[in-house]
Amino acid sequence: MSKKIVVYNNVERFFHYHLVHLVAFLTISGLPVLSHTFDFIAYGLGIPVAALTNSQNILSAGMSALRFIHYSSAFLLTLLSVPFVFMIVRKIAHLSMWPDRWGVQATIDGFKEMWKFYIKQEHVRFGKMNAGQKLFAQIVVITMIVLAISGYMLIFRESISSDLATYARAAHAISFIIFGMMLIIHLYLAVHPTNKNSYDAMFHTGTMDEDFIKEHHGIYYDKLKKENKI
Amino acid sequence: MSVNMKCYDTTPCIRCFACMVGCSVENRLRLQRESHIGIEKSVQNRLTYLSHLSPQRREFGSFPNARQVTAFHHCNHCEDAPCLEICPVDAIIRRDGKEVVVVQETCIGCSSCLDACPFDVPVIKDGKSYKCHGCYDRVENGLKQSCVSACPSSAMFSGTKEEVLKEAYKRAKLYTEKTGKEHVVYGADEVNSTVGELRWVTIVPKEDLEAYKLDTNPKKLVMSAREAVKVVGSVGSVAIVAGSIGHLIYWLGKRKEKISKGEVEEK
Ligand code: SF4
Ligand code: SF4
Numbered sequence: 001m002s003k004k005i006v007v008y009n010n011v012e013r014f015f016h017y018h019l020v021h022l023v024a025f026l027t028i029s030g031l032p033v034l035s036h037t038f039d040f041i042a043y044g045l046g047i048p049v050a051a052l053t054n055s056q057n058i059l060s061a062g063m064s065a066l067r068f069i070h071y072s073s074a075f076l077l078t079l080l081s082v083p084f085v086f087m088i089v090r091k092i093a094h095l096s097m098w099p100d101r102w103g104v105q106a107t108i109d110g111f112k113e114m115w116k117f118y119i120k121q122e123h124v125r126f127g128k129m130n131a132g133q134k135l136f137a138q139i140v141v142i143t144m145i146v147l148a149i150s151g152y153m154l155i156f157r158e159s160i161s162s163d164l165a166t167y168a169r170a171a172h173a174i175s176f177i178i179f180g181m182m183l184i185i186h187l188y189l190a191v192h193p194t195n196k197n198s199y200d201a202m203f204h205t206g207t208m209d210e211d212f213i214k215e216h217h218g219i220y221y222d223k224l225k226k227e228n229k230i
Numbered sequence: 231m232s233v234n235m236k237c238y239d240t241t242p243c244i245r246c247f248a249c250m251v252g253c254s255v256e257n258r259l260r261l262q263r264e265s266h267i268g269i270e271k272s273v274q275n276r277l278t279y280l281s282h283l284s285p286q287r288r289e290f291g292s293f294p295n296a297r298q299v300t301a302f303h304h305c306n307h308c309e310d311a312p313c314l315e316i317c318p319v320d321a322i323i324r325r326d327g328k329e330v331v332v333v334q335e336t337c338i339g340c341s342s343c344l345d346a347c348p349f350d351v352p353v354i355k356d357g358k359s360y361k362c363h364g365c366y367d368r369v370e371n372g373l374k375q376s377c378v379s380a381c382p383s384s385a386m387f388s389g390t391k392e393e394v395l396k397e398a399y400k401r402a403k404l405y406t407e408k409t410g411k412e413h414v415v416y417g418a419d420e421v422n423s424t425v426g427e428l429r430w431v432t433i434v435p436k437e438d439l440e441a442y443k444l445d446t447n448p449k450k451l452v453m454s455a456r457e458a459v460k461v462v463g464s465v466g467s468v469a470i471v472a473g474s475i476g477h478l479i480y481w482l483g484k485r486k487e488k489i490s491k492g493e494v495e496e497k
Contacts, residue, residue: 032318033318033340033342034460035460035464036318037464039318042318042319056335057319057335057336059319059320059336060319060321060336060337060338063318063319063338063340064338067338067340118477118481119480120484121481121484121485121488154341157341162344162345162350165341165344165345166345166450166452166453167452169342169345169452169453169456170345170452170453170455170456171452173456173459173460174455174456174459177459177460177462177463177466178459178463180463180467181463181466181467181470184467184470184471184474185470185474188470188474188477188478192478192481194481
């Protein structure tokens with residue numbers, strides 16, 4: 001039987017696992033502020049909240065409850081991020097989200113490889129992440145940083161100028177929209193049959209078979225070999 | 231009900247600010263009338279958030295032509311009020327006379343209206359938004375707005391849109407003829423696509439529009455960008471979902487084909 005290789009450590013898995021809940025809470029509680037299309041969420045929550053608090057206005061009651069959820073989730077996510085950020089910073093130069101090769105041609109090649117894998121279903125040699133996953137990770141990190149900074153600016157808007165708060169509101173919405181679109185792609189690929197091994201590694205085992213890594217993540221396999229981790 | 235409109239005419243204004251005092255008094259009286267506050271407290275405390283009409287005194291021009299101008303800062307009751315559109319709890323409503331009014335009982339104090347208003351009008355105080363309500367209750371009961379009632383020189387006048395614009399254009403024409411300076415009725419026509427027409431118009435020499443802070447293109451670029459990205463985001467999200475479904479169907483078909491050809495093993 002092939003050896004099991006740890007691809008996601010416990011801190012990464014713990015962070016990702018809870019990130020899922022918190023991002024879901026943040027998204028659901030933030031959408032009705034972004035657009036009236038999602039008013040149904042506030043109404044849905046508003047009905048019991050208004051009944052419990054004797055409030056006259058269902059939408060306001062729902063929105064106030066959602067704001068409480070949004071703020072608490074943001075606070076919990078901040079707390080949760082502390083150990084993760086420390087871990088990331090320590091190995092910042094070796095993160096899988098950085099390209100194995102830099103430059104325009106390398107990027108084009110990376111996307112060609114993805115085309116071969118996802119469209120032609122041919123065998124390719126990826127690193128731990130493919131070009132799309134790397135790009136996704138970079139965009140998500142940037143948008144999450146913008147979301148966090150602008151979100152805290154809005155919470156403490158009394159301490160900043162009104163103009164700055166307006167910029168923060170726009171930045172919060174714009175970065176969320178970009179983040180949201182990335183998230184849909186991420187969710188699709190996460191549950192896609194071809195990525196079952198990664199899904200299991202992230203949510204259940206933390207490991208992948210050595211043979212699987214060798215076959216599907218050739219560049220990553222070579223790197224692990226070079227570092228004497230296999 | 232027809233559209234109610236107010237007009238401020240900069241020419242006969244004697245800068246007595248009775249309109250502003252009237253506004254502040256009216257809003258304190260409201261609190262007393264609705265038993266939100268005792269009379270002593272409402273007089274002792276400054277409650278600046280209840281002054282919906284405030285002076286913005288500024289130096290304009292440079293020596294030797296510098297002069298002081300007092301711009302009036304107030305809600306314009308925009309035709310396409312961005313504050314009303316953004317409010318997530320529909321706490322901002324439009325009365326029959328088209329006054330744009332915040333319902334404080336509904337407001338949750340999220341400040342979205344403040345960020346959306348290109349004239350920086352709403353004031354957030356103790357978790358509620360405040361701004362001019364056009365004295366809609368007075369108007370609906372046959373009275374004039376408090377500021378209009380207080381004005382001793384007819385520099386403030388109000389009525390239906392037709393009445394006000396007729397008088398405003400008449401005055402603007404007269405001033406233009408008498409002074410040789412073109413006078414305009416700011417807000418009578420669509421100002422821009424963000425706010426539309428205004429229901430608080432101002433008669434002013436055209437060359438003084440800037441001095442009186444009457445923005446000919448009121449918009450907050452970042453908030454416009456936010457709206458544009460929202461449209462791109464909704465179209466993009468639908469496209470991504472459709473693309474994902476399409477890819478899955480394609481991928482499964484292709485895989486089946488590969489399995490039948492024996493190129494890959496079925497797992
Ligand atoms: S001036 Fe500002 S507060 Fe008044 S209606 Fe227009 S957007 Fe709303
Ligand atoms: S502060 Fe109040 S009125 Fe303004 S957008 Fe928020 S809920 Fe609406």
